[in-house]
Amino acid sequence: MEKEETKDIITTFPIGVRSNQSKLGLFMVPILADFLRRRNDSELRVIINTLDSYRNRDEFVLPYTTQLSRFGISSEEVLIDKDNKSELMRTVERLAKKGYLTEQTRDKYLCSCGKLEMLADINLNPSARFYSIDGRIPHCNLCNSDAKRIKNMPVLVMTYPQDVNNGLVIPSHQEKEAVRLYQDIPEHDFLVSRSRDTGITFEGDLFKYNLDVDFLWMNYLSILGKERSLFVVGSNHVLWHLCLMNALYQCSQDRQTAKKSTLITPSYVIEKSDNIRGFINGGYENEDPNLSRILVLSSISLNSKNSFWNEGILKYSRRRLLELNRGYDSNSDLDNSISKSIKYLKRDNMERALKEGKMVGETHDIRGWLI
Numbered sequence: 001m002e003k004e005e006t007k008d009i010i011t012t013f014p015i016g017v018r019s020n021q022s023k024l025g026l027f028m029v030p031i032l033a034d035f036l037r038r039r040n041d042s043e044l045r046v047i048i049n050t051l052d053s054y055r056n057r058d059e060f061v062l063p064y065t066t067q068l069s070r071f072g073i074s075s076e077e078v079l080i081d082k083d084n085k086s087e088l089m090r091t092v093e094r095l096a097k098k099g100y101l102t103e104q105t106r107d108k109y110l111c112s113c114g115k116l117e118m119l120a121d122i123n124l125n126p127s128a129r130f131y132s133i134d135g136r137i138p139h140c141n142l143c144n145s146d147a148k149r150i151k152n153m154p155v156l157v158m159t160y161p162q163d164v165n166n167g168l169v170i171p172s173h174q175e176k177e178a179v180r181l182y183q184d185i186p187e188h189d190f191l192v193s194r195s196r197d198t199g200i201t202f203e204g205d206l207f208k209y210n211l212d213v214d215f216l217w218m219n220y221l222s223i224l225g226k227e228r229s230l231f232v233v234g235s236n237h238v239l240w241h242l243c244l245m246n247a248l249y250q251c252s253q254d255r256q257t258a259k260k261s262t263l264i265t266p267s268y269v270i271e272k273s274d275n276i277r278g279f280i281n282g283g284y285e286n287e288d289p290n291l292s293r294i295l296v297l298s299s300i301s302l303n304s305k306n307s308f309w310n311e312g313i314l315k316y317s318r319r320r321l322l323e324l325n326r327g328y329d330s331n332s333d334l335d336n337s338i339s340k341s342i343k344y345l346k347r348d349n350m351e352r353a354l355k356e357g358k359m360v361g362e363t364h365d366i367r368g369w370l371i
Contacts, residue, residue, distance in 0.1 A: 008042040009224050013234030013242060014049035014081060014217055017060040024280040024292055025269060026064075027071060031296045032266060033233040034073050043232070044077045046226060051081045051200075052218045058082070070289040079224075081217040085200070091222040091252050092202060092211070095158070100251045101192070103204045104157045109147035111140035114196040116132050119157070119189055154207045156193035156270030158215070160186045167252045171302040174236060174265050181243040190215075192224075221249035221261060230261035236305055237268045267301040272308035280309060291317055 012029045030046045037044040046068065050057045081088065095101040107120035116131050116138060124133050131138045131147075138147045142281050166182040169175045193202070193209040200211045218241070221230060230249075242263050250258055250347050269275060284292045294317045301307035 004298060006227055007128065008040065008229045008231060009045055010037045010040070010042045010231045010233065011045040011224060012223075013232065013238055013245075014047040014220060015064075016049045017057060017064045020063045021282055021285075022061055023282070024065055024284050024296070025324050027067065028296050028300070029233050029235065029294070030068060030073055031265075031293055032070055034071070035297055036231070036233070036264070036295075043228075044073065046073060046078045047220055048078060048080045049217055050261040051085070051213045051307075067285070071293060072289075078095065079220075083191045084220070084223055085216070087223045088216050088219050089200075089202075091219040092216065094222075094252050095219075095248075096204075098203075100160065101156060101158050103206050104155055105152050106155050106157070106191075107149055107151045108153055108155060108191065109138055110150055110195055110239075111143055111147040112145040113140060113143035114194070115142050115192060116140040117191065118147075119155070119191050120149050122188060142353055145253065154192055154209075155208045156202065156211070157205065160247050161255075162252060163184045163187060165258070165260055167246060167257070168262040170262065170264045173303075174239065174263075178239060178243055178263065182241055182247065182339050185244060185247050218245050219248050219252065221245055222252045227259075229259050231264055232261055233266070234266045235268045236265040239263075239265055267304055267307040269296075269299045269307050269309055273311070275310045276311050276314065288321055290321060 010033050012033050013065045015026060015029065017026070033046065034044055036042070047062065048061060050061060060079060065078055068078065071077065086345060092101065109120055110117050111131075118138070124131075124136075124138055126133060130142055131140050133139070134146065139145070140147060158279060164182055164186060166179060169178040192212045192215040194212050196210065198210045198213050200216060202209045221232070224230060232246070233244060242265065246261050246263065249261060271280070279287075279295075291314065295310060295314050298313040299307055299310040
């Protein structure tokens with residue numbers, strides 16, 4: 001009996017929903033992942049991040065998934081991290097059994113509000129957003145207090161092997177930065193326990209710890225299927241987090257047989273003028289959803305770190321949709337029209353990048369994802 005063929009999985013970096021109305025930019029990664037899924041006959045998993053130790057975000061899920069369905073992404077293709085907390089915790093326990101997650105006694109810094117908490121012997125990041133450095137003492141920018149050094153505290157620490165697998169990165173010009181990040185990860189110890197109550201606890205051999213929520217959901221790749229090849233889509237602005245997630249995934253699996261995951265890191269799309277602001281800030285909800293798909297796919301670039309919303313194609317597509325009675329016969333017709341529209345306006349950076357032979361893995365031909 002032949003073994004049933006398993007499809008690759010194209011998934012998204014976890015999307016944090018924080019309001020009942022989301023800007024179009026928050027749908028960019030799912031729209032791109034869905035487009036690639038259709039071209040490669042893969043399975044799609046859109047990950048929604050609701051695990052949060054500060055506020056309950058469950059109420060924002062339904063408005064977001066309702067809008068996803070307008071873009072052709074069904075609720076069956078959505079995975080919510082909170083609904084899979086037990087499986088995520090089993091992955092954390094597996095990391096402990098493998099020796100990557102350990103109980104240690106270390107000095108740490110802690111601020112008044114508890115948001116700033118770190119090991120005392122790590123190198124401070126001068127470009128960090130939520131703390132600044134005054135001498136050698138980190139200063140929390142949220143509660144405006146200097147962190148205090150607390151000695152000999154029991155903590156949970158995550159460490160990584162020196163030869164952590166890096167896998168493929170698309171586009172190829174991001175590979176050098178990704179390799180640097182993968183080499184940097186094993187050089188650091190990561191504090192993953194918290195002094196404050198996070199709502200999630202981990203039972204160690206010596207103590208019970210409050211587990212960092214971000215560390216928990218960063219393990220989500222492990223629950224998508226050990227026998228699958230994974231393609232993870234996320235903006236290049238979260239490349240560090242993508243690399244860290246992939247490193248966690250490799251640690252939780254059998255490192256001799258685990259399949260590498262491929263990172264797809266499109267540009268971060270920004271506003272070039274005020275003309276498009278109304279559409280991307282909510283106006284898209286009252287228009288044909290195909291307009292949003294076309295706008296997103298034509299605005300993304302794989303040749304630059306940042307790109308701009310393509311106002312020209314929005315105007316062109318509005319006119320084209322009117323000509324076609326504001327609709328398409330099928331998703332295939334829509335995707336073909338998108339590709340033609342991109343070529344029409346000479347926005348083919350993404351197409352060229354995806355067709356580069358050096359971006360094609362040994363068994364996964366991604367050249368057919370765009371016509």
